[in-house]
Amino acid sequence: METIAVIIKDELGLHAKPAFRLAQLANSFKSELLIENNERKVNGKSVLEILTLSANKGSEIKLVITGEDEKNAADGLKKLLNDSLGEGNGK
Amino acid sequence: MTALVKVMENNKNKTTAQDYKGIAASPGIAIGRVYILDRAKPCILRHAIADSHIENEIQRFNQALEKSKTQLMEIREKAKKDIGSNHLYMLDAHIMMLKDDTLVENTINFIGGQKVNAEWALKESLEGFLKKFENISDEYISGRKKDIEQVVYRILRNMIGHHLESLADLEEPVIIVAHDLTPSDTIQMKREKVLGFATDAGGKTSHTGIMASAFEIPAVVGLKNITEKAKNGDSIIVDGIDGSVILAPDADTFHLFLKKQQRFRYYEKELLKSKDLPAITKDGQRVKLMSNIEYSDEVDLAIRYGAEGVGLYRTEYLYINKDGLPTEEEHFLDYKKVAMRVKNSYSIIRTLDLGGDKFISESKTDKENNPALGLRGIRLCLNRIDIFKTQLRGILRASHYGRLKLMYPMISSVDELRDANQILEDVKGELKSKGIPFDSEIEVGAMIETPSASVITDLLSEEVDFFSIGTNDLIQYTLAMDRINEHVAYLYQPLHPAVLRMLKNIISSAEKTGIPVSICGMMGGDNIHTLILLGMGRIESISMDPHSIPKVKKFIRQIKYEDAVRVAHEILKLKSTDDVKKYLSEEIPRIYPEDMEEYNFSNKSMLSRKEDASELQIAG
Numbered sequence: 001m002e003t004i005a006v007i008i009k010d011e012l013g014l015h016a017k018p019a020f021r022l023a024q025l026a027n028s029f030k031s032e033l034l035i036e037n038n039e040r041k042v043n044g045k046s047v048l049e050i051l052t053l054s055a056n057k058g059s060e061i062k063l064v065i066t067g068e069d070e071k072n073a074a075d076g077l078k079k080l081l082n083d084s085l086g087e088g089n090g091k
Numbered sequence: 092m093t094a095l096v097k098v099m100e101n102n103k104n105k106t107t108a109q110d111y112k113g114i115a116a117s118p119g120i121a122i123g124r125v126y127i128l129d130r131a132k133p134c135i136l137r138h139a140i141a142d143s144h145i146e147n148e149i150q151r152f153n154q155a156l157e158k159s160k161t162q163l164m165e166i167r168e169k170a171k172k173d174i175g176s177n178h179l180y181m182l183d184a185h186i187m188m189l190k191d192d193t194l195v196e197n198t199i200n201f202i203g204g205q206k207v208n209a210e211w212a213l214k215e216s217l218e219g220f221l222k223k224f225e226n227i228s229d230e231y232i233s234g235r236k237k238d239i240e241q242v243v244y245r246i247l248r249n250m251i252g253h254h255l256e257s258l259a260d261l262e263e264p265v266i267i268v269a270h271d272l273t274p275s276d277t278i279q280m281k282r283e284k285v286l287g288f289a290t291d292a293g294g295k296t297s298h299t300g301i302m303a304s305a306f307e308i309p310a311v312v313g314l315k316n317i318t319e320k321a322k323n324g325d326s327i328i329v330d331g332i333d334g335s336v337i338l339a340p341d342a343d344t345f346h347l348f349l350k351k352q353q354r355f356r357y358y359e360k361e362l363l364k365s366k367d368l369p370a371i372t373k374d375g376q377r378v379k380l381m382s383n384i385e386y387s388d389e390v391d392l393a394i395r396y397g398a399e400g401v402g403l404y405r406t407e408y409l410y411i412n413k414d415g416l417p418t419e420e421e422h423f424l425d426y427k428k429v430a431m432r433v434k435n436s437y438s439i440i441r442t443l444d445l446g447g448d449k450f451i452s453e454s455k456t457d458k459e460n461n462p463a464l465g466l467r468g469i470r471l472c473l474n475r476i477d478i479f480k481t482q483l484r485g486i487l488r489a490s491h492y493g494r495l496k497l498m499y500p501m502i503s504s505v506d507e508l509r510d511a512n513q514i515l516e517d518v519k520g521e522l523k524s525k526g527i528p529f530d531s532e533i534e535v536g537a538m539i540e541t542p543s544a545s546v547i548t549d550l551l552s553e554e555v556d557f558f559s560i561g562t563n564d565l566i567q568y569t570l571a572m573d574r575i576n577e578h579v580a581y582l583y584q585p586l587h588p589a590v591l592r593m594l595k596n597i598i599s600s601a602e603k604t605g606i607p608v609s610i611c612g613m614m615g616g617d618n619i620h621t622l623i624l625l626g627m628g629r630i631e632s633i634s635m636d637p638h639s640i641p642k643v644k645k646f647i648r649q650i651k652y653e654d655a656v657r658v659a660h661e662i663l664k665l666k667s668t669d670d671v672k673k674y675l676s677e678e679i680p681r682i683y684p685e686d687m688e689e690y691n692f693s694n695k696s697m698l699s700r701k702e703d704a705s706e707l708q709i710a711g
Contacts, residue, residue: 041108049193052227
């Protein structure tokens with residue numbers, strides 16, 4: 001299991017565009033991705049569910065990745081998050 | 092009889108909660124079940140499936156997903172060329188939503204778990220998401236609801252197997268409840284599957300109203316929010332005589348309306364008995380009663396109802412709901428059919444009058460802010476001479492097979508008439524040089540339906556052989572009211588002094604120049620309006636929806652021309668619509684005490700505001 005914690009920096013929050021990128025990338029891996037925000041957990045491969053998280057600017061979200069390619073997946077997601085979403089500080 | 096009246100009165104007090112008032116657009120009583128036609132959303136019904144069908148349903152769902160994806164990819168490809176890659180993001184988002192992990196999984200689980208059809212399962216999954224989105228305060232994210240809906244509706248439509256839900260698919264007879272109906276809805280409709288219409292929008296002269304009349308389907312329009320009140324499968328009564336709709340009627344109400352329905356049908360049958368007699372007043376004034384038609388196949392109905400010919404063939408339907416424009420051959424064959432079926436008289440083919448509440452599907456013309464005042468009628472034809480010429484060739488060629496006249500819509504100047512006639516001459520020349528036969532003496536007329544045309548009829552008369560007054564548009568343009576806007580539908584006042592004066596001017600001026608004038612708007616189908624028009628001067632013919640012909644004929648055969656002249660003369664002195672209505676409601680029953688009861692029954696108008704009279708008639 002890999003986890004990544006992120007604080008959303010974007011003014012618009014975790015809005016449609018980054019949510020799509022996130023889900024798109026998550027779908028390219030075999031591992032499962034759960035995203036948590038305020039105790040809510042959603043399927044990170046579903047862009048619609050990510051949107052329902054309603055993660056605003058400043059929200060702390062946690063990504064939990066489990067599966068055979070979890071290492072790769074975590075690296076990829078971290079990179080995406082660092083590039084476009086906010087501060088990733090993967091543990 | 093009195094007992095029945097009492098029941099009705101009692102009932103009237105009971106049923107207020109489910110009784111909705113609208114505008115009576117097509118007479119008759121329809122009793123049946125609600126079918127909501129929702130343009131925006133496909134209408135999905137739940138049905139249970141057997142275990143053995145689960146796999147099949149899932150497969151259907153997957154196929155619809157694939158198909159939707161292909162469609163979106165095609166749109167994306169096209170958009171790439173048209174708008175550049177910057178704006179493709181939204182389409183990418185849609186493509187991704189389409190295959191959304193949770194949406195797909197929920198739907199598949201639902202099909203298997205609940206053993207229901209894939210459409211219903213998808214709809215349930217969609218609603219689950221929409222609910223979650225409703226709780227989101229962030230406007231930006233909750234705004235994505237629309238995107239999800241669009242995507243899901245696309246999948247649903249692909250599963251249902253056609254572009255949009257259509258009236259062609261009705262399996263059992265129903266009463267259509269809709270916001271409004273478009274020509275593409277009604278053109279696919281199977282007449283026998285539709286018992287009645289109830290719509291939120293529209294007035295008597297909206298497309299729904301005109302079509303319902305043409306098909307003899309009871310209709311009430313302008314109900315404002317009936318689509319919110321009615322549910323699929325509810326019992327409903329549409330009273331196209333008094334303009335009301337009753338939802339979930341109780342047993343008493345149901346029986347009363349069943350009686351009213353029988354009385355109405357009997358009354359219609361009685362009227363048809365005089366269909367082969369001429370329309371002539373008691374003191375010998377003769378007028379031709381003709382039919383307005385929307386499709387060439389309607390000619391038979393018109394003749395059955397005693398029409399002497401076709402006073403207005405609206406040709407827009409040849410253009411609507413098809414890919415591409417009609418070919419010359421399609422025009423020709425269609426008009427030829429009309430020409431050959433109308434034997435001892437003639438048919439007037441009106442050239443294309445697109446615009447206003449008619450449209451070409453898939454918006455082949457640019458959107459206009461104010462289509463009623465935009466590029467429509469003759470303006471469009473003079474702008475698209477290719478389209479115009481194709482139709483003119485079709486009409487001319489058909490004129491060889493029966494007597495046809497042709498007529499230009501939306502004329503507002505002499506220049507337009509001259510231009511149109513010049514094009515007609517060019518087309519005649521082309522046909523002649525090719526040796527194609529046509530009626531070289533074909534008569535040409537102008538629709539008088541704009542205020543500008545109506546004040547220069549003396550000038551226009553030098554360019555054409557006849558006039559036909561299109562009262563619907565003339566009223567709309569004279570009173571500056573949009574007749575498809577339900578908020579101003581009440582302003583549609585044929586008895587407004589401005590309208591009456593305008594009509595009088597047109598008729599008098601035509602008389603002076605010796606050019607025949609006809610009526611082809613909805614005013615012609617109304618008894619009282621007919622009386623007024625006849626009283627204004629010499630009218631060659633009155634053209635109306637076929638089903639109105641027997642009623643108007645019976646009426647004309649009972650009145651005196653001299654009364655009509657006097658009434659017309661008197662009302663032209665009055666100052667307001669209300670004054671005119673008041674005068675008529677006193678004067679007409681005084682002159683014709685007996686006939687008016689039947690009139691009240693068959694056609695709700697200003698005179699039947701004396702509601703009790705019409706109920707007595709029903710009960711009696």
